[in-house]
Amino acid sequence: MAGLDKTLAGTASLAAVFLFLTTVTIALRFLARYKQKAGVGPDDYAALASWIGFVGIEALFIYGMTHHFIGYHKPADKAIQTAQHPMMERVFLSLNILEAWTFGTVKLSALFFYRRLFCTRAKPTHVLNYITWTMIAIVSAWIVTFCIMTFNICGKHNTIEWTVIKGRTKECKLNYPYFRAVSISDFILDVIIISLAFPMIWSLSMNKARKVAVSGVFLLALGGVGASCARMVEYNLSVNKGRSANDQDEYRKFSSHAF
Secondary structure, X not given: OOOOOOOHHHHHHHHHHHHHHHHHHHHXXXXXXXXXXXXXXXXXXXXXXXXXXXXXXXXXXXXXXXXXXXXXXXXXXXXXXXXXXXXXXXXXXXHHHHHHHHHHHXXXXXXXXXXXXXXXXXXXXXXXXXXXXXXXXXXXXXXXXXXXXXXXXXXXXXXXXXXXXXXXHHHOOOHHHHHHHHHHHHHHHHHHHHHHHHHHHHOOOXXXXXXXXXXXXXXXXXXXXXXXXXHHHHXXXXXXXXXXXXXXXXXXXXXXXXX
């Protein structure tokens, strides 16, 4: 995708900034619960689980950068390519799993946060209870499905050792459908979840000005939806190019996905 700084400096800067921001955010979240003497709820634990997954992603970023296959161009030396390929594929598989876990638990955190805000006093039969629990079940199934699918994109050859051998990934028929499915469904779920907030807000017993103010706060989440949209576009552009993208520069394509 044009505009992405996929160089080593750009990737390292992005990783450092987001690791700092997410760590501070999680720390402030739990500090606020302590100061307010409010109980730590499922939304907080889901946010913590997402942060742990993100730290794992950051660790893979660092590993890839120190081993010169994230943030670098493909080396001309075929021997170096052959030596690095198995570990590249293992890192990529691990990234796929951690992405599904991290993005999924963020969604669960948002849904449990909705329940904390809007369903505390609602009757068990209230429509909000049904909607939020249904979405929690769907997102949980989404996490499990794509974590498992990561190991099954090569069909009967469902072992990491098969996947990491150079030249064999072309036989993984579910490779491209997997990336289409995970990126498109991730974006759709994000849109649905952010959309759920506004009917809930406007059903509260508040004056119009406060409802608008609260809605404005929730609109900040559109930044995450935008990132999800960018990821969907990036993945699908790569899928449309097919193996020609790998033939051009597999390392730069890998860096783009990691970015």
